[in-house]
Each structure stands twice: as C-alpha cells, then as structure tokens.
Amino acid sequence: MNVMTKTVAAQEVDPITLQVIRGSFETIAEEMGHVLYRMSFSSIIRESQDLGAGLFDTDYNTLCESESTPMHIGSIPGYLRGIEETLEDGEWYEGDVVVHNHPYHGASHTPDLAIVVPVFYEGRLVGFAGNTAHHVDIGAATPGLIIDVPDVYAEGMLLAGVKLYRKGRANTAMWNFIRNNSRAAQQLVSDIEAQVASARLGARRFVELIEKYGEEVVFGAANQLMAYSERMTRQRLTEIPDGEYVAEGWLDDDGRNRDRQLKVKVTVRVSGDEVEVDLTGSADQTPTAYNVPFEGSTKVAAYAAFRKLLLDTATSDIRVPSNEGSFRPVKVTAPLGSIFNPRAPASAEARFTQCNRMIDLIIRALAPVLPEQVIAGSSASISFAAYSGVRPSGEYWVFLEVNEGAYGGRPRSDGPDAIDNLMANTRNNPLEDLAMHIPMICDRYELRDDVPPGAGEFRGGIGVVKAQRVLTPGFITHESERHTEAPWGIFGGHDGEVGKCLLYNTDAPDDPAQEMHSKFSGLEVRANDVMAYYSPNGGGFGDPLNRPAQKVLEDVLDGFVPLDQARDAYGVIIDLAEETVDLEATNRQREKLRKKQ
Structure with a gap:
C-alpha cells in the first residue's frame, strides 16, 4: 500500500500514564462493541453479540479488544493482512471504509464481515479501527448457514478489500450489490451500517487519545502494554514442563459422507517460553464447507486456548491486557490441504465445531502437566442453526441461533450448565424476541434431563435441550458435533454424554421422531415441524467417590x-x-x- 506513515520513536511511559492509556484503550474497544450491538438489527449481533471490535497499529498489531467473542477479535489482524493484499486503489485515504470477508485472504469465514476504517493523524496513517460481526445471510447456497457445498464460491458474496466509502463518499454501486444479493437485505445493510458507525467511532476516539497525550506517548504505551502481555504469557508458559503433549479425537462426519469420521490430532510442543500447536495428523480437507480457514480461524483458536489456560481473569492474580503480545509466543502449524488449512477453492464456512474440538484437545493434551488449570471435556459442539422461510410477501425470513452446551468439571467446582463454551462466548436469544419477529415458537427450553452429566468429584455441566417449532414451511441447516464421541472425563472422572438432534411434527404426535445427523443442510420442513437439539453433557473431574x-x-x-x-x-x-x-x-x-x- 502506498500510504504516508511515520515510524514513531519508542518512548518509555511512566506507570501512571501507562495505566491511564491502557484504560483508555479498553474503554474505546468496549464502546465500539456497545455501539455495534446496540445499533444492529439482527438478533445474532444484537442479542447473541457475535462480534468483536478493537484498535490496531499500522503493523496490524492488536492494541485493544472488546470483551466479546475471542474468535472475532483475534482474527482481525489476519483480515488486515488480507486487505493489504487486495485493497481497492491499493491505497488508504481519509474517509475510507473497507469491507472484507475472503477466507483465503485472512478472514475467519465468509459470514463474518469485517469493517475497517483507517486512522489518520496530521495527514498520516497511524492505525486502524475495525470490527467483525456474523451476518444473517450473505447470499450463500442455503440461507444463513452452509455445509454441503462444493467450493468457496457457493458461500455467497466474497468481498476482498472493497471500499464501501472512498474519501468519505459512499460507493453506491457496492451498497446496491450487497442489498440485491442477500435474502435478508435490510438486516444485512443495517448491520453493516452499525459496524461502520462503530469503526468510525473507534477511529475518532483513537485520534482524540493521540491529541490528548501525543503520538509518541500513546504508541510508546501501546508497545509497552504489548510487551507486558507477551512477557506475562511467556512467564506462564515457562511453568509448563518442556515436552511434547498429544491428544486426539474424532469428528462425526463432514456433513455429506456419513460413514467417515474425521480425525483431529493436536500436538502441543512446549520449549521454554514458547509453544507450538501442531495439527499434523488431522484429517485431510473435506469436499464440503467443513474446513477451517488457517489465518482467520485455526491460528486464532490456538491463541484463544492459551489465553484461557494461562491468562484467565478469574484465576490469575494479575490482569493481563488483551492485545497482540499474548499471541506472539504461540506458533501454529497445520499442513496445507488439511481440514485446518484447506487449499483454495475449498469451502471453509462451517468451521465452528472443529475450532472448539481443537481447543478441547489442547486442554486434554496439557492435563497431565496442568492439573490445576485444566477442565474435563466440554460439549465443544457449537450447535449453530439457521431457520428460514418465505413470507406471503415473497420476502425471506432468516433466523440464526447458537445453542448452549456445557463445560466439563473443574478442579474446584462443577462444570457450568447450559452455556456457550471454549471459543465463542455468545449469548442466547430471548424467546420473546423470537416470537415477535419470526414465525417460530420455542416449545421447550431447559436443562437436559434424559441423561446425566459425567460423574466426578466435580461433575460435568448439563447441556441444554431446546425445541424450536416453525409455524410455516421452511428450511433448516444445522451444524453441531459430538453425536458419536462423548466429552472426556479426567483424573478418575467419568465421560459425559453425546448430543443428539430430533425432528418431529406436532400435528403428527404418533409418528416417531427422526434422529438427525449432527450436521445437515437445507432440510425442507413443514409447518409445525420441530427441531429438538440436545447438547452434550460435560465430563467429570476427579473420582466420583470423593464427592x-x-x-x-x-x-x-x-x-x-x-x-x-x-x-x-x-x-x-x-x-x-x-x-x-x-x-x-x-x-x-x-x-x-x-x-x-
């Protein structure tokens, strides 16, 4: 990119000013996140808060991030590198707003659109304000969510370094293109507008911070904060004995080939204050969308795993800022052509559950040497469902839902029940909101009671059962996992229970319920068809006889x-x-x- 930049001389910042600027960074990121979800129209952003926001320097380092979904905010540096490869004009201007979602240019996956605004100070590019959010529909082969498609081009709109605004002027043609290629056009456009407002706010607050303290002080503080996070991460890594730790598991299938399980193998190599997560030995890439973009998702899942294990704010004595420093000691390896690093043009949209299982296996691999930090097996399934249909007016309705799971038992307490876990941190959708906007109704929503959680001194968490009924003919696509391999127990704890998914119709109560695969695409359903999802129960921690x-x-x-x-x-x-x-x-x-x- 041909832009005017300036190398800012490093300046040692006094401790008080450093903490003030740290607080300012964190407040800006939180404000960006609040603006985004409060202005959004779709429930996946407004209620579930499936989003991330933050500030970045011109080297694409994360300076701060909102406390939302780790898989979103950790991915934005990858988006920025992808934008550098593809940027329209090849140059940033004041007033530009870029949209980007290409999975082979750094994006996490296509429904997660990034909006990036350049930050200029005294006519020079000094950083970026950006966010990502999961959108209801971007015109893919099936509404809202895809699994069984042949390539990345079936995922919907591929946007790479595209300017929605150039020098402050709207790119009307691109806005019209987006509007005309989504089944949920109004929600999509309104949610993108919320992202633009959030990013612009972040850019303005970044400039205000520089004007108040000076460029050298702000970036000096940013560098010190990143160095501190890196130092603390490395310090915690040295507490793990050097060695190679291995765990493996099996995914149910790829959404098409039902008789073929997919291996996930994780090797964690610890050497001093550095760690490598090696996914060699995992399954080859699949012919469906059940693959994981390497830059935008595989690497980010590994970063998230070690932040959870080593820097959790609830278990750490020292609070470590969430920034680029915590990523630097972590190396990620995945062979090109594998499920965690597919070759273009393989589709890679349905990447939720593989990332979750990868984190679950990192925890399992390190359990022998981190007995006080790990937990037993979690549901690690990320049930993601897309419900859709066509209104009498001819317009689509689309609803995305993330169902809760359960954590495994922990060293000092039972696993939490009915909660999103490991990689996501999304929230549930209020049932009242569902009934107000969508022709659906929830018939049942409670803790699972058909099977128990994994027994242990600290038992596993209990999953959720949610039965959603469509009131009109429509379509359902569902991605989940762990219908064949239960969450693992540890240190004498027993395994949890696998999940399941049932389909039945309330108008035909005598007909047997159909047990569904963990993943299915574009299933045509009738009025009053119900999808009942039972998430896995977590594994137990410790000998049950000690409970x-x-x-x-x-x-x-x-x-x-x-x-x-x-x-x-x-x-x-x-x-x-x-x-x-x-x-x-x-x-x-x-x-x-x-x-x-």
Whole structure:
C-alpha cells in the first residue's frame, strides 16, 4: 500500500500514564462493541453479540479488544493482512471504509464481515479501527448457514478489500450489490451500517487519545502494554514442563459422507517460553464447507486456548491486557490441504465445531502437566442453526441461533450448565424476541434431563435441550458435533454424554421422531415441524467417590442424577422418600466400589 506513515520513536511511559492509556484503550474497544450491538438489527449481533471490535497499529498489531467473542477479535489482524493484499486503489485515504470477508485472504469465514476504517493523524496513517460481526445471510447456497457445498464460491458474496466509502463518499454501486444479493437485505445493510458507525467511532476516539497525550506517548504505551502481555504469557508458559503433549479425537462426519469420521490430532510442543500447536495428523480437507480457514480461524483458536489456560481473569492474580503480545509466543502449524488449512477453492464456512474440538484437545493434551488449570471435556459442539422461510410477501425470513452446551468439571467446582463454551462466548436469544419477529415458537427450553452429566468429584455441566417449532414451511441447516464421541472425563472422572438432534411434527404426535445427523443442510420442513437439539453433557473431574454425599443427594433431588448413577458411580445410597442419605450403606457401597478400581 502506498500510504504516508511515520515510524514513531519508542518512548518509555511512566506507570501512571501507562495505566491511564491502557484504560483508555479498553474503554474505546468496549464502546465500539456497545455501539455495534446496540445499533444492529439482527438478533445474532444484537442479542447473541457475535462480534468483536478493537484498535490496531499500522503493523496490524492488536492494541485493544472488546470483551466479546475471542474468535472475532483475534482474527482481525489476519483480515488486515488480507486487505493489504487486495485493497481497492491499493491505497488508504481519509474517509475510507473497507469491507472484507475472503477466507483465503485472512478472514475467519465468509459470514463474518469485517469493517475497517483507517486512522489518520496530521495527514498520516497511524492505525486502524475495525470490527467483525456474523451476518444473517450473505447470499450463500442455503440461507444463513452452509455445509454441503462444493467450493468457496457457493458461500455467497466474497468481498476482498472493497471500499464501501472512498474519501468519505459512499460507493453506491457496492451498497446496491450487497442489498440485491442477500435474502435478508435490510438486516444485512443495517448491520453493516452499525459496524461502520462503530469503526468510525473507534477511529475518532483513537485520534482524540493521540491529541490528548501525543503520538509518541500513546504508541510508546501501546508497545509497552504489548510487551507486558507477551512477557506475562511467556512467564506462564515457562511453568509448563518442556515436552511434547498429544491428544486426539474424532469428528462425526463432514456433513455429506456419513460413514467417515474425521480425525483431529493436536500436538502441543512446549520449549521454554514458547509453544507450538501442531495439527499434523488431522484429517485431510473435506469436499464440503467443513474446513477451517488457517489465518482467520485455526491460528486464532490456538491463541484463544492459551489465553484461557494461562491468562484467565478469574484465576490469575494479575490482569493481563488483551492485545497482540499474548499471541506472539504461540506458533501454529497445520499442513496445507488439511481440514485446518484447506487449499483454495475449498469451502471453509462451517468451521465452528472443529475450532472448539481443537481447543478441547489442547486442554486434554496439557492435563497431565496442568492439573490445576485444566477442565474435563466440554460439549465443544457449537450447535449453530439457521431457520428460514418465505413470507406471503415473497420476502425471506432468516433466523440464526447458537445453542448452549456445557463445560466439563473443574478442579474446584462443577462444570457450568447450559452455556456457550471454549471459543465463542455468545449469548442466547430471548424467546420473546423470537416470537415477535419470526414465525417460530420455542416449545421447550431447559436443562437436559434424559441423561446425566459425567460423574466426578466435580461433575460435568448439563447441556441444554431446546425445541424450536416453525409455524410455516421452511428450511433448516444445522451444524453441531459430538453425536458419536462423548466429552472426556479426567483424573478418575467419568465421560459425559453425546448430543443428539430430533425432528418431529406436532400435528403428527404418533409418528416417531427422526434422529438427525449432527450436521445437515437445507432440510425442507413443514409447518409445525420441530427441531429438538440436545447438547452434550460435560465430563467429570476427579473420582466420583470423593464427592460429598450431600451434593449427590442434592443432584438427585434436582433431577440431575438418577438413583442408579448415585449408587453405581458415586456409591451414595439415598432414601428418596425421606430425601436423606443412608450413611452406613453409603460407606459400605463406596468401600465396595473402591476395591474394584
């Protein structure tokens, strides 16, 4: 890119000013995120907050990020590098606004549109303000979500370094193109406008910060903060013994070839204050959209995994800023042509569950050497469903939903129930919002009660069951996982339970429910068809015989644990009529079970 830039001399910033600027960066990123989701129209952004926002320097380093979805904000440097390769005009101007989503030019996947605004100060490019958000429909082969398609061109609009505004003037032709190539045009355009407002706000706040403290001080502070995050990450990495740690698992299928499971193999190599995540040995790329863009998603999932393990704000004594520094000690390797690094033009839109399982396996690989930091197997499934139909007016309605899962048991507590986990951090959609805008109704939404969570001293979390009914004929596409391999138990804990998905019709109550695969595309459904999704239950942590009997009693009374599991896994004998524990019988049963271990 031919732009005027200036190398800013490094300046040591005093501790007080450093913390003030750190707070300013974090506030700007949060404000950008708030503007984006509060101005958006689609529920996937407005309610689920499937988005990320932040500020970046001209080397594409992340200076700050909103506290939203890690997979979004960690990917924006990849978008910026892709924009550098493809930028319209080949040059940035004040007033430019760029949209980008090409998965072979750094994007996380095509529905995640990035909006980037250049930040100019005294006529020079000094940085960028950007955000990404998941959009309802970008004109793909099936509404809202795709799985079984032949290549990237079936994913919908591919936008690479395209200027929506050039020198402040709207590119009307491009706006019309976007509007005319989406089934949910008004939502798409309105949500992009919200992204533009968010990015412009970030750029303005960035300039205000520089005007207040000076360019050298602001960027000096940014460099110090990144160096601090890097230093703290490296320090935590040195606590892991050097070595090679391996874990592997199996994905159900690629959404087309039902008899072929897909291997995920993770090798974690720790050497001093650096770590490599090597995915060699994982499945070859698939002929469907069930692949993962390397720059925008595979690498970002690895970064997210180590931030969770080493820098979690709830378990760390020191709060480490979320910026580029935490990425630098982490190297990611995936062979070209594999599921985690596909060759163009393979489709790579349906990349949710593979990233989740990758993080789950990184945790499993490191469990022997990080017993106080890891958790047991989580659902790691990311049930992502797209419901759609055509209104009498001829207009499409499209609704995207991320269903909750469950975490595995933890070193000091049970796994959380019914929560998005590992890579996403998205929120659920209020049922009232659904009924107000979409011809659908939720028949059931509660904790799963057909199977128990993984037994352990700290039991696994309980998944969700959600039954969504369409009121008109329509279509459903669904991507999830773990219908064949249960979340793993650890340190004596038992495995959790696999997920399932059922389809039935309330007008035909005598017809048997159809059990669906974990992934299916463009399924045509009738009025009053119901998709009932049961997310996996988490694995248990620690020997179940060490769980206090009173806690087992409470789980039984709450309906989380059946009497036979209380007896056979936990060794607890319960008098259900009296709602009490028979302590003598429990001691005998536990002694009997310990002898069998």
